[in-house]
Amino acid sequence: MPRLYLAEYHQALSGKHVCIACREGILRDNFAHILADIKFLNRQSIQTTLYHNMANRFANQKHFKMLADRLPETVIKRVAPEEDFYTHVLDREQSVFKLIFLERKYLCDAHGRRINTLTTRDTLQNMAEFVANxxxxxxxxxxxxxxxxxxxxxxxxxxxxxxxxxxxLFTVEGTGTLIANNFKEEFIPVETDEDIEMVTGILNLYKKKGYLKPRSKQYLSEHREQFRLTIIDGVAVGCAERLVIDSQTIELGALAISTRFRNQRVGVFTVTAFEAEAKRLGFKLILSLTNNPKLHGIYMQLGFTRGTLPEYGARQALSPGVSMFSKTII
Structure with missing residues (x-):
């Protein structure tokens, strides 16, 4: 069960308008689950609207009554079955904070892999390549x-x-596909207990992989000044640890990206932001040790060199069998 970050995400969502659109068959088959989720949003002070296209026939009257009785705070809008459901919703909802379409399946790419995020430009240019649905x-x-x-x-x-x-809306991983024009990226210091919770959640996603040295919540709290969060659209999706080796050298550790953004360029942004901060602080060399093959690709793409540096043999000895990468900061 994914962990809910209610306090952390509540601030960004409270008072905002979320619109949910769900076609008739999907709504009927998942009626109780959808109502429970919408009631949950209302308890978080989120304004909600539900679009559906259930036919106005006798068999559906009980559903109409349940929607009205159980979702008194939600605006219910019925689309006539003969209308194009998606066009109707898209034409009428143009000022909501989030628009959610509920479908039967995950959105997948041509290889059958779930799509976590899409940008409008890439999707319009490569629709056939990106989407198999x-x-x-x-x-x-x-x-x-x-x-x-x-x-x-x-x-x-x-x-x-x-x-x-x-x-x-309330977990690091998410459950579907987020589509946006652009994603606002930030690289910020870890300062609050809420920030610590987010770092813990992101690092826990990598526990089973074995790529990261375990870090307890106590360690994170006591060394919070060493950690940075990558924020996308106000949501924490990645982290990194800043470890000073000597006056000229800094280590990039605990680099982790949430599942949702792992296939995007968030890793590149995080490493680049770390490098910019290291340069601003006067460091001349970045080290990083990892056996994560995805990070290997990012490091090579960004000009790192793979191989142990003799002068940092002592550091390598602390992580035997782990690849060392280094980059001179220009």
């Missing part, structure tokens, strides 16, 4: 063009299931 390809184009035109900033496509909306 044929039925939603046309909708994606509509969504991306509306975002590019400034109608709204963020659209989510989620698989409808238990806790899907809750986990999308």
């Amino acid at each position: 044929v039925n939603i390809a046309g909708v994606l184009e509509q969504i991306c063009r509306r975002i590019a035109d400034g109608a709204y900033d963020r659209v989510h496509i989620l698989p409808a299931r238990k806790n899907s909306i809750k986990h999308e």
Whole structure:
């Protein structure tokens, strides 16, 4: 079960408007789960609207009544079945904080891998390569063009299931696909206890991989000045540790990126931001030791050299069998 970060994400979402759109069959099949998630959002002081296209027939009257009775704080909007559901929603919701479409399946790429994030430019240019869900390809184009035109900033496509909306908005990993024009990137010091919780959550994602040396919450708290968070759109998605080796050399440790943004360029941004900060502080060399193959690729892409430096043999001895990377700061 993913960990919920209620206090950390509540500030960004409280008082904002979240619109959920769900077609008839999906809503009926996941009725209780969807209602539970929307009620949860309302308890977090989030304004909600629910679009559906359930036919106005006798068999659905109980669903209409339950929606009205159980979601008194939610605006319920019914789309006539003969109308194009997605176009109707996209034409009418252009000032919400988040627009969420609930679907039956995850959005996947041509290789069957889940897509965590998409930018509008890449999606419009490479639709066939990015998305394997044929039925939603046309909708994606509509969504991306509306975002590019400034109608709204963020659209989510989620698989409808238990806790899907809750986990999308209140966990580090998310549950579906986030689509945006651009993602606002920040690299900031870890200062508060809430920041410590976020670093702990991100590092815990890597526990089973064995790529990172374990760091207890006590260690994180006592050495918080060494840690940095990568923030995307106000949400913590990555972290790094700054370890001073000597007056000229600094080590980049605990580099970790959340599942949601792992296939994006967040790793590149984090390493580049770390390098810029190290340069500003007067360091001349960055070291990093890791056996994570994805980080190997990032380091080589950014001009690091792989191999143990003789003068840092003592540091290498502390991590036997782990590849050392280094880069001279220009």
